[in-house]
Amino acid sequence: MSVATYEYETKTLSPKAIRLRDMLVSYMKIVSRRLPDDVNKKLVELSKIEVDPLQELVYSTMKENQMLAEKLKRPSCQDTGVVQFFVKVGSNFPLLGELHDILTDAVVEVTKEAPLRHNAVQTFDEFNTGLNIGKGVPNIITEIDGNSDKLDMYVYLAGGGCSLPGIAKVLMPGEGYEGIVRFVMDQMTSYGINACPPLLVGIGVANSVEMAAMNSKLALMRRVDSVSPNANAAKMERLFEDGINYIGLGPQGLGGKKSVMGVNIVNTARHPSTIGVGLSVGCWSHRRGRIVLDGDLNYELPLNKGVEI
Amino acid sequence: MREFHLKTPIKDEDLADIRIGDIVYLDGIIVTCRDVAHRRVVEEKRKLPVNVKGKAILHAGPIVRQKDDGSYEMVAVGPTTSSRMEKFEEQFVKETGVKLIVGKGGMGPGTERACKNYKALHLVYPAGNAVYAATKVQRIIDAQWKDLGMPETLWVNQVKDFGPLIVSIDTNGDNLFEKNKVEFNRRKEEKIKEISKQVSFIK
Ligand code: SF4
Numbered sequence: 001m002s003v004a005t006y007e008y009e010t011k012t013l014s015p016k017a018i019r020l021r022d023m024l025v026s027y028m029k030i031v032s033r034r035l036p037d038d039v040n041k042k043l044v045e046l047s048k049i050e051v052d053p054l055q056e057l058v059y060s061t062m063k064e065n066q067m068l069a070e071k072l073k074r075p076s077c078q079d080t081g082v083v084q085f086f087v088k089v090g091s092n093f094p095l096l097g098e099l100h101d102i103l104t105d106a107v108v109e110v111t112k113e114a115p116l117r118h119n120a121v122q123t124f125d126e127f128n129t130g131l132n133i134g135k136g137v138p139n140i141i142t143e144i145d146g147n148s149d150k151l152d153m154y155v156y157l158a159g160g161g162c163s164l165p166g167i168a169k170v171l172m173p174g175e176g177y178e179g180i181v182r183f184v185m186d187q188m189t190s191y192g193i194n195a196c197p198p199l200l201v202g203i204g205v206a207n208s209v210e211m212a213a214m215n216s217k218l219a220l221m222r223r224v225d226s227v228s229p230n231a232n233a234a235k236m237e238r239l240f241e242d243g244i245n246y247i248g249l250g251p252q253g254l255g256g257k258k259s260v261m262g263v264n265i266v267n268t269a270r271h272p273s274t275i276g277v278g279l280s281v282g283c284w285s286h287r288r289g290r291i292v293l294d295g296d297l298n299y300e301l302p303l304n305k306g307v308e309i
Numbered sequence: 310m311r312e313f314h315l316k317t318p319i320k321d322e323d324l325a326d327i328r329i330g331d332i333v334y335l336d337g338i339i340v341t342c343r344d345v346a347h348r349r350v351v352e353e354k355r356k357l358p359v360n361v362k363g364k365a366i367l368h369a370g371p372i373v374r375q376k377d378d379g380s381y382e383m384v385a386v387g388p389t390t391s392s393r394m395e396k397f398e399e400q401f402v403k404e405t406g407v408k409l410i411v412g413k414g415g416m417g418p419g420t421e422r423a424c425k426n427y428k429a430l431h432l433v434y435p436a437g438n439a440v441y442a443a444t445k446v447q448r449i450i451d452a453q454w455k456d457l458g459m460p461e462t463l464w465v466n467q468v469k470d471f472g473p474l475i476v477s478i479d480t481n482g483d484n485l486f487e488k489n490k491v492e493f494n495r496r497k498e499e500k501i502k503e504i505s506k507q508v509s510f511i512k
Contacts, residue, residue, distance in 0.1 A: 033440075053310050054330065057473055058435045065438035078372050078385040078439035115384065117372045118459050128458040161390055161413070161436065177508040185501050189493045193486070194390045194414035196436050232510050239507060243500035247493050252435050253414060254475060255489045285437040 006122065006129035008108060011101040020095055020297055024106040024155075026309040027301070028083070029114050031155060031289035032075040035066065036303035038223040039200075039286045042261045046198055050256045058251040062284065077285045080116040081157035083107050083138040086221055090148030094295050099151075100140060107131075107138045119160075141214070149295035154221045157287040165191035168204070168213040168278035177236065180205070180277050187279055188244050193253035196283035198261045200224055201244065204278035205233075205267040212278035215266040220282045221290075223303075224262035233265045251284070261286070314470075318363030319408040321428040327476055329485040333432055334472035338450075339365040339411065341464045343389060345457050347397035350404055358453040359463050361407040368394055368412035370460025371439075373449065383446040383466065385439035388413035391420075391431065399423040415477055415486025425482035432474035445471045 013021060035043070047059035069076035085103055089096060110116060111132040120134035121127065132138070145152070165187050171179040184203060192199055204215025228234040240263040250256020261284070270276065282288070292300045301307050313327055317337025327333065340359050349355045371386035391412030394401075398410065399419035408429050410420070413436040420431055434442060451465035477485045 054332075054475065057332070061435050061438050061441060061473060065441040068444060069440040072440060072444075074440050074443070075372060075385050076440055077437045078370065078387045079389070080372070115372060115374060117370065117385075128460075130458065164390065173511060176511050178505040181504045181508060182501055185497050185504075189490065189497050193490075193493070194392065196413070232508075236508055239504045243504050246500050247496050249493065252433065252475075253486065253489070254433075255492075283437060 004122070004125055004127040006131060006134060008131055008133060011105050013098060013101060013105065016297070017095050017098045017102050020293075021102045021106045021109065023297065023299065023309050024102070024291070025110045025113060027289060027291055028106065028110040028155060030304065030307060030309065031287050032080050032114050032116060032157060033069040033073065034076070034304065034307070035286060036288055037305055038225060038303065039261065042224045043198070043284065046258055046261070049258060050251060052256070054254060055250055055256045058254065062251070075114055075116060077159065078117055079159040079161065080114070080119065081159040081287070082119055083132065084156045084158050085138060085140045086154040086156070086218065087140065087142045088145045088152040089142060090145050090150050092147050092149040092295070093151050094149065103138060103140055104133055107133055151293045153291055155289045155291070156221070159283060159285070162195045162199075162281050162283035165195050165281040166213070166279065168209045168216070168276065170209055171275040171277060173273065173275055175275070179275065183277055184240060184279055185243065188247060188249070188259065192259070192281060193249055195281050196285065197249040197251060197253055197259050198284050199259065200261045200282035200286050201240065201263045202280040202282065203240070203263065203265045204280075205265065205270070206276040206278070207269065207271040207274055208276045209278070211268060212276035213280070214278070215268060216278035216280040219264035219266040220280050220286070221288060222264045222266070226264060228265050228267075230267060233267055237263045237265050315409070317365065320363070324408065324428055324430055324480050327430060327479055329476050329479050329483050331476045332472065333430070333474040333476060334470045335365060335409065335474065336469055336471070337364065337467070339367050339409075339466050339468050339471060341369045341371060341386070341462070341466070342366040343368050343370060343461060344393055345461050346454060346463060347394050347401055351397040351400045357405055357463070359451065359465055361405050363406065363408055365409035365411055366407050368410070371443075371464060373459060373464060381449040381452060381464070383443045383449055383464070386442050386446065387436050387439035388434050390414050391416050391433075395419055402427050402429050411474055415484060421478055421482040421484055424478045424480055428480050430476055430480065431478035433477050434472070434474055442471065445469060
């Protein structure tokens with residue numbers, strides 16, 4: 001059988017860029033095995049509520065697994081996803097021009113070291129590159145944040161099971177926010193159930209389909225216990241959280257008292273004739289990291305108290 | 310919720326008393342087998358290069374490390390969504406004589422028929438717990454169809470106390486997830502009505 005291959009030449013990086021790449025490699029290894037503080041805290045809370053024998057067994061397996069992953073220094077879930085970076089960067093960040101190469105190289109490196117599963121399949125040619133990079137992968141979404149020298153970046157390991165429920169659509173204004181309710185709730189019982197609940201549900205509202213979808217993904221970058229700054233959106237978050245919990249998906253969709261870790265909504269303005277709505281879902285193993293760096297590469301890890309790289 | 314310990318090769322009578330919602334721990338052989346392998350057996354009529362009669366398959370794409378001596382080590386293994394294999398599973402069970410199908414989430418009517426007619430179970434391992442599962446793999450004893458890449462290769466695992474595996478379809482064809490879904494959907498409709506009344510932001 002002929003096997004296509006993907007050519008990747010290691011990038012020539014400046015010494016400072018190499019330093020950043022290596023920092024990111026060690027951080028991503030941690031992200032692949034250790035859940036962020038907000039997720040951990042929520043899972044502990046939920047495990048105290050799900051006390052029936054079957055549900056308790058699942059939660060205690062989860063706890064044991066995370067301990068083993070840390071101890072053996074292995075990725076906690078075998079699906080280490082497609083690596084996504086959501087970047088906010090000032091125009092004076094010294095490595096701005098090299099950033100794309102740094103991130104790509106870091107993914108190749110961490111894939112070998114962690115090791116991560118090979119998850120980049122070239123579309124149409126349909127072969128696995130074996131490197132976790134490919135056309136447009138890793139996903140790098142960049143926002144220029146004025147002329148500061150800072151980099152503020154989320155890294156997210158987007159698994160297949162939790163990417164599967166993703167959906168976006170443009171509603172007519174006549175369908176109203178009521179239309180969003182059915183759109184989200186229907187997806188919970190059809191696809192959410194297989195996305196390894198308890199879930200983090202991200203909802204995006206915007207003018208068009210790609211903006212709504214992006215907002216819904218950015219909603220997954222917010223902490224599980226965060227609240228939208230908009231009063232109506234915050235109200236809708238609360239209603240969804242109660243509503244989806246009432247469905248009672250339980251851990252792994254086996255039934256239980258709760259379904260979600262949280263519901264986050266990110267909204268931008270819309271066209272008078274459209275309501276774009278997007279839905280993204282994160283699984284219980286929500287491996288999202290955040291690193292904030294200044295121009296000298298001094299870093300902070302706001303989601304991982306006490307962790308050093 | 311009762312607990313059972315099974316050992317491969319598994320016989321029909323070993324499964325007779327096991328019901329949905331029960332827990333199983335497995336000793337013996339479990340082979341990772343997912344999308345393309347199912348397609349090859351069912352659509353392309355190729356013979357599975359591993360004999361799984363009386364044994365278990367796992368819908369999974371693991372992380373495996375090859376050691377310096379050429380042998381393989383299971384780093385992390387956990388199930389993937391079983392429903393993707395629903396289309397093939399009835400025929401697959403018939404062809405191969407496999408007894409346990411382990412995955413994530415529920416499966417449908419074809420698998421229910423297979424479990425009933427050929428005496429097999431569908432079970433779920435709580436996904437995301439891939440290191441825990443990997444520590445129950447004593448050894449990888451074979452690897453076939455390696456041309457499919459790491460996630461899709463048939464990895465043949467010798468396991469001890471592999472579980473917890475929660476029975477989702479039993480040999481009566483009863484289906485835990487389908488039962489739950491009826492209730493989930495009822496509650497969902499109730500809430501859609503309730504929430505919709507409170508979000509009339511367009512006035
Ligand atoms: S949905 Fe998440 S926890 Fe479940 S298998 Fe996929 S990545 Fe792992």
